Amino acid sequence: MTYTPQTVNAPSGFAVPEDVLAWVAEVAELAQPDAIHWCDGSIDERERLYAQMVEAGTFTKLNQDLRPGSYLARSAPSDVARVESRTYICSVKEEDAGPTNNWADPTEMRATLKKVFAGSMRGRTMYIIPFSMGPFGGNISRLGIEISDSPYVVVSMRIMTRMGNQALQAICDGKDWVPAVHSVGYPLVDADGNKRDDLVWPCNDEKYITHFPETREIWSFGSGYGGNALLGKKCYALRIASVIARDEGWLAEHMLVLRITGPDGRSFCLTAAFPSACGKTNLAMLRPTIPGWKVETVGDDIAWMRPGPDGRLYAINPEAGFFGVAPGTSEKTNPTCLHALDHDTIFTNVALTDDGDVWWEGLTDEPPAHLIDWTGQDWTPDADRPAAHPNSRFTVPAAQAESIAPNWEDPAGLPVDVILFGGRRATNVPLISESYSWEHGVFVGATVSSEQTAAAEGSVGSLRRDPFAMLPFCGYNMADYWSHWLEMGQTLGDKAPRIFQVNWFRKDADGKFIWPGFGDNSRPIVWALQRIAGTAKAVDAISGRIPAPGELDVDGLDISDEALTELFSLPPDAWAAEADLTEEYFAQFGDKTPAELYDQLKQLRQRIADAKAKA
Numbered sequence: 001m002t003y004t005p006q007t008v009n010a011p012s013g014f015a016v017p018e019d020v021l022a023w024v025a026e027v028a029e030l031a032q033p034d035a036i037h038w039c040d041g042s043i044d045e046r047e048r049l050y051a052q053m054v055e056a057g058t059f060t061k062l063n064q065d066l067r068p069g070s071y072l073a074r075s076a077p078s079d080v081a082r083v084e085s086r087t088y089i090c091s092v093k094e095e096d097a098g099p100t101n102n103w104a105d106p107t108e109m110r111a112t113l114k115k116v117f118a119g120s121m122r123g124r125t126m127y128i129i130p131f132s133m134g135p136f137g138g139n140i141s142r143l144g145i146e147i148s149d150s151p152y153v154v155v156s157m158r159i160m161t162r163m164g165n166q167a168l169q170a171i172c173d174g175k176d177w178v179p180a181v182h183s184v185g186y187p188l189v190d191a192d193g194n195k196r197d198d199l200v201w202p203c204n205d206e207k208y209i210t211h212f213p214e215t216r217e218i219w220s221f222g223s224g225y226g227g228n229a230l231l232g233k234k235c236y237a238l239r240i241a242s243v244i245a246r247d248e249g250w251l252a253e254h255m256l257v258l259r260i261t262g263p264d265g266r267s268f269c270l271t272a273a274f275p276s277a278c279g280k281t282n283l284a285m286l287r288p289t290i291p292g293w294k295v296e297t298v299g300d301d302i303a304w305m306r307p308g309p310d311g312r313l314y315a316i317n318p319e320a321g322f323f324g325v326a327p328g329t330s331e332k333t334n335p336t337c338l339h340a341l342d343h344d345t346i347f348t349n350v351a352l353t354d355d356g357d358v359w360w361e362g363l364t365d366e367p368p369a370h371l372i373d374w375t376g377q378d379w380t381p382d383a384d385r386p387a388a389h390p391n392s393r394f395t396v397p398a399a400q401a402e403s404i405a406p407n408w409e410d411p412a413g414l415p416v417d418v419i420l421f422g423g424r425r426a427t428n429v430p431l432i433s434e435s436y437s438w439e440h441g442v443f444v445g446a447t448v449s450s451e452q453t454a455a456a457e458g459s460v461g462s463l464r465r466d467p468f469a470m471l472p473f474c475g476y477n478m479a480d481y482w483s484h485w486l487e488m489g490q491t492l493g494d495k496a497p498r499i500f501q502v503n504w505f506r507k508d509a510d511g512k513f514i515w516p517g518f519g520d521n522s523r524p525i526v527w528a529l530q531r532i533a534g535t536a537k538a539v540d541a542i543s544g545r546i547p548a549p550g551e552l553d554v555d556g557l558d559i560s561d562e563a564l565t566e567l568f569s570l571p572p573d574a575w576a577a578e579a580d581l582t583e584e585y586f587a588q589f590g591d592k593t594p595a596e597l598y599d600q601l602k603q604l605r606q607r608i609a610d611a612k613a614k615a
C-alpha cells in the first residue's frame with residue numbers, strides 16, 4: 001500500500017493540519033497497515049472494538065449481571081509490566097539523559113526504529129488516537145496523538161485520557177500536540193505476502209520504549225501492556241512532560257492528588273509521590289478513620305502542577321481514568337476503589353471465577369475453590385502460584401469513584417498545600433516527618449529509597465533509590481531535575497507547599513507491618529495539616545520534625561506504645577550509613593548535583609552527630 005497525506009482516511013468535517021496528515025502518512029508508509037481508522041471516541045466505536053476483541057479472544061466478556069460493561073484481558077506472560085531495561089531517553093547529549101536513564105543516540109535509535117517498524121502493522125488496522133492530557137481548556141492541559149495497531153490500546157486510552165473528536169478539534173484549532181507511535185510488533189503478513197494467524201495478545205520479544213526529548217516524540221515497539229503502550233501516561237505525561245515542564249517552569253510528577261476536608265470545613269489539597277505499587281491509588285481514595293475528615297479524589301498517579309496567577313502551585317490530574325494494581329484491593333483496604341470496579345472496567349491479568357467474575361489475591365480472605373488463573377489455566381487454592389499476576393490491573397474511568405472531587409476536572413487545577421514523599425521502607429524511615437525547609441524537602445525527595453515492586457521487571461523486594469518516585473519516569477538528567485525543583489521553590493517562595501516524608505511500610509522483628517495503613521494513614525496526614533494550620537506540636541529529629549509525644553491522633557487504634565515508638569525510631573548508626581550511601585549516590589551525577597543538596601547532607605550529618613552525642 002502507498003500512503004500520502006491525501007489517502008490517510010482523515011475524517012470529514014475536520015480541517016486536519018498538514019503536519020498531522022504528513023506524519024500519519026509517513027508512519028503508514030513505514031508500518032504498512034491494511035487500513036487507517038481515526039478514533040472519534042464514541043461509544044459506538046468502543047462497542048465495535050470490544051466485540052471485535054471478544055471475537056478475537058483478546059477479551060473475555062465478564063458476567064454482565066455481576067460486572068456490567070466489563071471485560072478481562074490476559075496478556076502474554078512475557079508482557080506483564082513496564083520494561084525499564086528497554087526504555088530509552090534519546091537526547092542528543094548523553095549527559096542530558098543522565099546516569100539513571102538508558103541513553104541511546106537519537107540518530108542510531110531512529111535507524112533501529114525504522115527497521116523494526118518497517119511493515120510492523122501489515123495485516124492490521126492503524127488507529128489514530130487524538131487525546132488530551134487534562135481537561136479541555138486552562139493552561140496546564142496538553143494534547144497528543146497516539147498511532148497504535150492495538151485495539152486494546154484504543155479502548156484503554158478512551159478510559160485513561162480524553163480521547164476522540166474534541167481532542168482532534170483542539171489540534172485542528174492549532175494547539176500544540178505530541179506525536180506518539182506504537183506497534184505491538186506482530187505483523188500478520190510478511191514482506192512476501194505470507195499470512196499468519198493473530199495471537200490473543202500479540203507482542204514482540206524485542207522491545208523499545210523510546211523518547212526524543214528535544215523533538216518531543218515517543219516511539220514504542222513490541223509491548224501491548226500499560227505504561228509501555230498507553231503512551232499518554234508515563235511516556236508523555238511524565239518523561240516528555242517533565243522536559244517540557246523544566247523548559248516552561250512547571251512540574252510533571254508521579255503523584256496522586258486529593259482534597260481533604262476537616263471537621264471545621266477547611267480543605268487542603270495534598271499531592272503525594274510514592275514509587276509504583278506503593279500506595280498512591282489507595283491514598284487517593286482514602287477513607288479517614290478520624291471522625292469528621294473526608295477525602296475527595298482528583299488523581300491517583302500523575303500530577304501536572306503550575307504556578308497560578310496568585311503565585312501558588314496549582315495541580316491537575318492529566319488522566320481521566322485509573323490504571324491501578326488489582327491485588328490487595330478489597331472491601332477492607334480500599335472499598336471506594338472496589339466499588340468503582342463494579343461496572344465498565346477492563347481487567348488485565350486477574351483471575352476468572354466460575355461464574356464469570358474476577359478475583360485476585362487479597363480480594364477475599366478465602367480464595368474461591370476453583371479459578372482460571374491469569375495465564376488461562378485451572379487454579380485451585382493449593383496451587384503454589386498466584387491466581388492473579390502481582391501486577392494485574394484494572395482500567396476504570398475516574399468518574400466511577402464515588403470519592404471523585406466535584407471540581408476534579410477544573411482546568412485551572414487546585415492550589416497545593418502539602419506534598420508527601422514516601423516509599424516502602426521496612427526500617428529507618430519514620431511514619432511521618434516534616435521537612436525543615438523547601439530545600440530539605442527536595443533533599444528528602446531526592447533520597448527516597450524503596451523496595452522494588454512487581455510494577456516493573458526486576459527483583460521484587462530489593463531496596464533501590466527512587467528519587468521523587470521518578471527514577472523510571474524522569475525524561476532528563478535526574479540532577480538537573482533536582483535543580484529544577486530547587487528553582488521552583490525560589491519561584492514559589494512563601495507560597496510553596498509544605499513537604500513531608502511518610503512511610504506506611506515499617507516492619508517489626510517478625511516481618512509484619514507495624515502500622516495498620518490504609519484508612520489510618522489519615523492520622524499522620526491530619527497531623528501534617530494541623531502543622532500547616534499551626535495547631536500541632538513537633539519535635540526536631542534526624543529525619544525532620546516528628547510529632548511531639550501525644551500529638552499523633554491514635555484514638556480508637558489498637559496499637560501499643562512500643563509499636564508507636566518503633567514507628568518513629570531513628571537509629572543514628574543506620575542513618576549515618578544511609579548518609580554515606582547518599583553521598584555515593586550524589587557523586588554519580590558529578591558536578592550536576594546541586595550544592596544545596598550537599599549542604600542538606602551536611603546538615604543531616606550534623607543532626608545525626610547531635611543525636612549520637614545525646615544518646
Ligand code: GTP
Pocket residue numbers: 274275276277278279280281282283300301323324325327328329333455504505513516517518521
Ligand atoms: P502504581 O499504579 O504502580 O503507580 O501504584 P500505586 O502507588 O497507585 O499503588 P497502589 O495504591 O495500587 O498500592 C499497591 C499495593 O500497596 C496494593 O497491594 C495495596 O494494597 C498496598 N498498599 C497501599 N497502601 C498501603 C498501606 O497503607 N499499607 C500497606 N501495608 N499496604 C498498602
Ligand code: SPV
Pocket residue numbers: 081082225226227228233234275276277301323455456
Ligand atoms: C506504574 O508502574 O507506576 C504504573 C503502571 O502506574 S504503568 O502505567 O504500567 O506504568
Ligand code: MN
Pocket residue numbers: 254275276277301
Ligand atoms: Mn504509577
